[in-house]
Amino acid sequence: MSVKFSVNNSDYELQVTPMKRLLDVLREDVGLTGTKEGCGEGECGACSVFINGVVVNSCLVPVCQTNGTKITTIEGLSNNGLNxxxxxxxxxxxxxxxxxxxxxxxxxxxxxxxxxxxxxxxxxxxxxxxxxxxxxxxxxxxxxxxxxxxxxx
Ligand code: FES
Ligand code: FES
Missing domain, CATH: 1.10.150.120 ([2Fe-2S]-binding domain)
Incomplete structure (x- = not known):
């Protein structure tokens, strides 16, 4: 499927497997490896990102649910050096x-x-x-x- 979203205010349109985890899409398809995998099952919070301003565990989110969303990762926390x-x-x-x-x-x-x-x-x-x-x-x-x-x- 094709998925469109913005990550850290940049727009992306990607061809992805619908159930691929957002965590993997961010790391492998978008190329942002700041988001980490700890448990891979929603327990540790290492993979947290904002989706439309809400904190979610990206290891639990299939990318098909993110079409049209605005995602912020650790790389987008500050636009200008470290906050x-x-x-x-x-x-x-x-x-x-x-x-x-x-x-x-x-x-x-x-x-x-x-x-x-x-x-x-x-x-x-x-x-x-x-x-x-x-x-x-x-x-x-x-x-x-x-x-x-x-x-x-
Ligand atoms: S990797 Fe532990 S909650 Fe996602
Ligand atoms: S798990 Fe190593 S610094 Fe927190």
Whole structure:
């Protein structure tokens, strides 16, 4: 089938197998490998992207369901270098192996978009669907909190 969508504000029309996972289409057909595969079964959040502004696990989405949508991946989180949130992850050494980090950043961005000054509890709740095997979460929460403090100026 032919599928048309926009990814990070660029338009694509691709010939794809309808049930191919969006995760694989993004990585293999669009060439954006920032979106990672962890579990491949909707449990870890590593493959998170925005579809029409909603965070979804791209490993669970057949590409046939994405026709006409607007998709944002980790590569599209900032148009101009690293945004405040991404820089905070670096400043706080919040990434170790890095597999979970694109999904963490998508989840954190989704939170800050609707709640620019979250509490630590709200941050923990927002990333509850994103599993990290390496960091123990503390530095990730610290980084998101720092980015939120930056929002307050
Ligand atoms: S790879 Fe999609 S949720 Fe884990
Ligand atoms: S940094 Fe390795 S899984 Fe999170």
């Amino acid at each position: 405040q949130l991404q820089q905070a992850f670096i400043n706080y050494n919040a990434a170790q192996c890095g597999i979970c980090i694109p999904g963490m950043l998508i989840a954190a961005q989704a939170l800050l978009d609707i709640n620019p000054s979250p509490s630590r509890g709200e941050i923990r709740e927002a990333i509850a669907g994103n599993l990290c095997r390496c960091t123990g979460y503390m530095k990730i929460v610290d980084a998101i909190e720092a980015a939120a403090l930056g929002n307050r100026g």
